[in-house]
Amino acid sequence: MLNQPNENLAWNPEVPRNVQPHDEEAPEVENKNYFSPKHSYCVETICAPCGVFIAWVKFAKAESPTNILKFMEDTFPDESTRPDYICIDKACLVLRTSIQNGSWDEWCKTSRLMVDAYHYINHHTTDMICRKYCNPASLDGSAPNLVIEAETKDGEKYLK
Known part of the structure; x- marks a missing residue:
């Protein structure tokens, strides 16, 4: 039997969830009840641009x-085998961590980390690492296949 949203059954009590703000470290999740099924924090997936799943993992x-x-x-x-572009909502945090632990020296040879457009719009304007290196539509020529020139019906050219 599946629970419906906001449904609390007597035999399956609601599990308290910690909400993690986007750009902050996740708090530890404490398991208070050992009689209910184990919950994972999230399932992270990697998929190709065509939508085919390449890999997945559970983060406890x-x-x-x-x-x-x-x-x-x-x-x-x-x-x-590494992709040219890796789009992830926490790309700026992953980039910072990668630079700090030295793994960016290897990843920068093959891949570019970027946030999706929704997260880019919602990131702080003062986050210069995100603005410069994780921009999904950079205009510096570093991603020519992601930013194209289009034309309005009046013949005006713009970047799309």
């Missing part, structure tokens, strides 16, 4: 940048 306690980096390294251990 946190979707931390170090967990994401380990998942990326486990999925793409060989440089020749």
